[in-house]
Amino acid sequence: MGGSGKINEEIKHPHKGIELTKTVLNRDIRFTDLIKTGTPGLIDHQRCWFWERERTRYFIDESFRSKVDKIRNAARQHKKSIKSAKSPTERDELNTAWYTRKDDDRILEVLFPYFCDHWPQKAYLSIPRKIRKSFVDAIGVSGIDWFQHPFEDKLIHPSKTPLKNHNESYADIGYVQNDYVKDPPSESIPITIHVRTDWTQERFVEVMKEYSRDIIAAVQHEKEKFKEQGYPFIKKESKKPLKTYKSLLKKLGHYRLSECVGLDHYNITKTYPERKKDHKYFPYEEEAFKAAIKEVGNFLKSPPSTDK
Numbered sequence: 001m002g003g004s005g006k007i008n009e010e011i012k013h014p015h016k017g018i019e020l021t022k023t024v025l026n027r028d029i030r031f032t033d034l035i036k037t038g039t040p041g042l043i044d045h046q047r048c049w050f051w052e053r054e055r056t057r058y059f060i061d062e063s064f065r066s067k068v069d070k071i072r073n074a075a076r077q078h079k080k081s082i083k084s085a086k087s088p089t090e091r092d093e094l095n096t097a098w099y100t101r102k103d104d105d106r107i108l109e110v111l112f113p114y115f116c117d118h119w120p121q122k123a124y125l126s127i128p129r130k131i132r133k134s135f136v137d138a139i140g141v142s143g144i145d146w147f148q149h150p151f152e153d154k155l156i157h158p159s160k161t162p163l164k165n166h167n168e169s170y171a172d173i174g175y176v177q178n179d180y181v182k183d184p185p186s187e188s189i190p191i192t193i194h195v196r197t198d199w200t201q202e203r204f205v206e207v208m209k210e211y212s213r214d215i216i217a218a219v220q221h222e223k224e225k226f227k228e229q230g231y232p233f234i235k236k237e238s239k240k241p242l243k244t245y246k247s248l249l250k251k252l253g254h255y256r257l258s259e260c261v262g263l264d265h266y267n268i269t270k271t272y273p274e275r276k277k278d279h280k281y282f283p284y285e286e287e288a289f290k291a292a293i294k295e296v297g298n299f300l301k302s303p304p305s306t307d308k
Contacts, residue, residue: 012123013059014256020271027125028052029253034125037242040133045245047135051113051124052252057300058120059260068114112136189222191215251292254284258293265289 014028026032031052035044058065078098085091112135113119118127193215195204208215223233257263263271269283284292 011055011059011121012126013055013120014260015059016260016262018261020261025271027123029256031125031249031253035129042242042245044129044132045242045249047112047132048124049245049248049252051116051119052249053296053299054113055120055123056252056256056260056296060300068120189219189226191218191222248296250284251296254289254292255296258289259297 012028014024018024020029031048034048035041058068078094081094082091085094116135118131124132199207227233254268257268257271258265265283265286268289283289
């Protein structure tokens with residue numbers, strides 16, 4: 001890829017003139033080979049939505065495409081510089097300059113799917129399921145504070161008394177406003193579970209399901225004890241259900257046929273359906289089709305984010 005804004009020919013994305021074979025329709029429009037149920041199904045649908053939505057953004061948005069290409073080229077150049085560093089000191093200086101630079105777009109280095117080697121060239125469903133399961137939501141960088149502290153605005157930066165000991169923070173020496181919380185909200189707490197040594201994996205899963213209510217109750221009980229001691233916690237998880245991601249992907253498929261391939265609603269109704277009793281194989285009626293195009297368009301007009 002280059003920074004010119006042109007689309008690399010290797011990008012496999014629906015476009016005008018593409019032959020809409022059954023393989024293309026199932027992989028790029030209907031997304032039919034995703035895991036069907038349970039938490040693995042939810043995760044697979046969620047990641048497919050992020051992956052394919054951002055591939056379409058890359059395909060249609062020249063500004064975003066140039067931004068992605070620029071930062072990827074910079075990342076490749078940084079890796080080359082690290083490999084050719086003549087000493088550990090030079091390598092550390094290069095890494096420090098890279099990770100502490102001021103760049104609003106560096107989020108594209110660490111968040112899914114932007115950091116994945118297969119994105120945006122490959123369709124999500126062209127990647128083997130085993131590899132898809134290994135994807136993570138973000139790259140963890142040891143010792144590097146990628147993200148601004150959520151209560152950073154509550155810090156008072158003293159202009160006349162700068163820190164002399166750089167191992168301390170302004171919070172450590174008392175320069176904070178009301179409501180400042182030094183530690184970001186916690187995502188988990190420790191609880192003890194006794195597991196029998198003769199259990200198989202299947203038996204372990206059965207027991208966890210059977211006692212899931214008791215386990216969650218124990219977690220909430222311990223959480224309240226920590227809260228009484230002043231520990232902050234993240235808000236209740238708010239993930240979209242599986243059916244929501246199925247709906248979003250169906251809308252994305254219609255958007256691609258309309259805006260990327262160039263078909264009108266009539267031609268989409270001839271292209272999309274198959275003789276199956278599953279509604280994901282049927283096209284939207286015209287009003288729902290227009291609403292779907294508008295909804296996906298609004299997603300793509302918004303800047304990339306970590307929003308689930």
